[in-house]
Amino acid sequence: MSGKEGGFDGWLQRVRRTGEFSDITVVLKNEEFRLHSLPLLNASTYFRDIWSSSSPSHTRVLELQDLAGKVDLEAFSMAADFCYCIKPHYTFENVGGIRAVGQFLGMPDLLESTKKYLYANVFGSWRLSAAFLEKYQRVEEVAVDEYIETRCVRTIVSGCTKAFVETRQLCAPMSSLNWKTVQSPSQTLSEILARVAHLPDRYVQDVIDGLVKCHLNLNIKSRQGRYVRGWIDNLINEECKTSRSRFWVIVCLSRMLQKGCSNDRPWLELSSQYWCALLENTDRLAANVDLDEEMREKLNDIKSFLEYRIGGSLDEIDEYLHSYRFSPQTLLSLVSHFKEKEVGEREREEVAKEVDSCLWSHAECGSISPADFCSLFELFPPSFRQNHDILYKAIKSLVERHRLGIEDAQMLWRLVDVFKLSPPVYDKALKNPAFLCQPHVLETVLQKYSQELEQIGDAEDNTDRGRERQNLKQIMHKVIKASLTLLEENSRRSKEIIELQKQYAALIRGKIDVVRDSCESSSKLLKPLSFTHPTT
Secondary structure, eight states: OOOOTTSHHHHHHHHHHHOTTOOEEEEETTEEEEEOHHHHHHHOHHHHHHHHHSOGGGGSEEEOHHHHTTSOHHHHHHHHHHHTTOOOOOOTTTHHHHHHHHHHHTOHHHHHHHHHHHHHHTTTOHHHHHHHHHHOOOOSOHHHHHHHHHHHHHHHHHHHHHHHHHOOSOOOOOTTSOTTTSOOHHHHHHHHHHHHHTSOHHHHHHHHHHHHHTTOOOOHHHHTSTTHHHHHHHIIIIIOOSHHHHHHHHHHHHHHHHHHSOSSOGGGTSOHHHHHHHHHHHHHHHTOTTSOHHHHHHHHHHHHHHHHHHHHTGGGOSSOGGGSOOOHHHHHHHHHHHHTSOOOHHHHHHHHHHHHHHHHHHHHHTOSOHHHHHHHHTTSOGGGOSOOHHHHHHHHHHHHHHTOOHHHHHHHHTTOOGGGSOHHHHHHHHTOHHHHTSHHHHHHHHHHHHHHHHHSOOOOOOSHHHHHHHHHHHHHHHHHHHHHHHHHHHHHHHHHHHHHHHHHHHHHHHHHHHHHHHHHHHHHHHTTOOOOOTTO
16 A cells, blocks of 8 residues: 555655644544544544534544543554555454454444455464464454454354364374374364363353354264274373363363263263263363362263263273273262163173272272272172172272271271182182281181081091091180180170270360360450559
8 A cells, every 4th residue: 555655645654654744633542643634534434523523623632532441552553554555564463453443433444454354364264263362352342352253263163163074083193293294184173172272261162152053073983983082082181281271172072962962872972982081081170179160160060961871871881991090989970870770680790890890990099098999889789799809809909008097997808708709819818817807707717617617527436536636626616616706705895995985085075165165254254354554
């Protein structure tokens, strides 16, 4: 738009820079702009309306108070330059402010100029729109903000739609390849979802709403593929760099999942890998302390939805349950929902065996408390567990590696049925002092040996070896009976000691309360007293 040197356009640009021949002064934020009425009247309907409704003397100094709180001085200066045939230098940071000035001053040519820039440099691709929204500062002009933000969101939603449609199968991330030069459709999908999750919250919510309305999701081949779990883990834990971005990816995937899944069985539309991997990452993120209360509440809602749907079909998942890193509380919820479903004993026994494997995994890494361990074990009746080998190994690992107290160890060992151990594990268990010294274990073993001794008949031979065998039998029988009596006495005394401890604790608390009450009454008596200096 710049004119030739010495032409009319050149003269306009010169008087704009120098301010000579100025016949109108515009004041914005205490800053004066020496301008000329002719270029302003030619480009702006706002100035034409002011000029026609006021006398010339009143238009010499014009203060734009309504515009002061919406745009900065640079944006107004560039809009004024446009009236003098000076083309503005648009950037992501200033185009919104310049368009707001053009909207306020009624400058259609300037609006068209900003529109061309936006379509060429912002609305052209989802990457440009995302980069623009990351830097965009609202100008508090509803028409301008809505125009720019709405079209940016539409462009991003369109890019997401294309990425979801083109992703025929998911593949594991390949670090050896440069994503800028070689990029698969699944990598493009990961990139756009991670990029969206890093946008300001208001834009992320708009994009997710747009995706849900479009009924978008991965195609059936991708959803049921063998790499879907690896893809979700990589997207959430590698591509997303902050807890906030991970939160938004989980919200996006779960909302699309909830929109498209059937009401009867969740696996009809998506494989169990997809559901369980999403719950696994939701479970892990919900324990993050960096999230605010609103995010944590949304995650808990998502977690409850996933637990209900997965738990209802816990016997149909594709992989072993212990292969997922669910927290003990999540396992409790899943199994509780599963128990509400009417299934056969065989399915319940299989799930109980999977739960035992999960207990062993948690015991190995020490991520479960004795109380949660017992709660998970007691979800199924004893008849559903025909073998206690895994249970014994899990408790042994938890007790030995994490140095549990005597009461916690006894509470755990009490879960093991000695007679449900296989012969190799049974022999090892009896050589484990920590297990054998438990009263219920020792009592069970002694009773078993007592029964075996009773079944041994009296020897008919009068040889020294026969008489020695009978003497040994009688001695062992007496020892076993004495041990059982001692165990019973110790159990009774333990109960009496526990009861005395409770009574003593109650007595101590009562004394403390009496002392506290007496102190409070004494303080009340002392409050009215006041002391004065001897001189007064």
